[in-house]
Amino acid sequence: MSESGEIAQELTIGELSARSGVPASALRFYERQGLITSRRTDGRQRRFHRSTLRRVAFIRASQSVGMPLSVIGGVLGFLPEGEPATREFWMNASVCWSREINARIEKMERMRDRFTDCIGCGCLSFEQCALVNPADTLAEHGPGPRRLLEP
Template sequence: MPEPAAISKELTIGELSQRSGVPASALRFYEREGLIGSRRTMGNQRRYHRSTLRRVAFIRASQSVGMPLSVIGDVLGFLPPDAPPTREFWVRASQCWSEEINARIEKMERMRDRFTECIGCGCLSFEQCTLVNPGDALGRQGSGARRLLEP
């Protein structure tokens, strides 16, 4: 009876892309940003440890709740390079991000309420508008088209 084929501990970028559903271009970007790592073969081809699949899943899940890649990278920095995110790691990341997610929710609710007031107001006044110019901050900079002068 033939032996079953050994499961490779490494994946090519094409295999990682196919298995994760993430385009190879995004995987290369993640690598440039330090979110995932690879080793190079003698022919300079990338080889990813199998645990990278879980890292990519973590990255995508984190992005789906609005976490920026810089924040995701900070949390991934707690893991050794070839270690997959564990359940405990996910719980720790969630705890780290709860405060930030709650702050974002509060900010979005404030923006929604201000936007609703603006639509109801209909003033279109840059002096009075709490959405476009809260506290008339632009007026303190002097007269003129301040928004048009910004780079």
């Protein structure tokens, strides 16, 4: 708050860090990634619109459930900078999250169902690899655990 008791519409990076609980280094990273924006004063100091607090809270909440920054950024793309979240924003966010969550569930189910037999990594270390993946034939499909990566 200002000395007159009004709520400041802009925050320094230190104030944003203190209010959000997010280190200034993370805020600078979010800015470089385009998740939040600031304006610069004549002295090149960052000033964040107060609504950035909600964006940062959304980013942190999303990260806490495992959402990658690319998905978070896509969702934040629906929200104009400096604008509060609307019902339409949350509906769009829900659609994006649902796709990501469903893809993660499918990947985890593949892992659960295939991990004990063979993940197709080409290691040839299990006796049964000679039965499930003779001569490392899955190598033709690319590196890594092919049976987990592909549906």
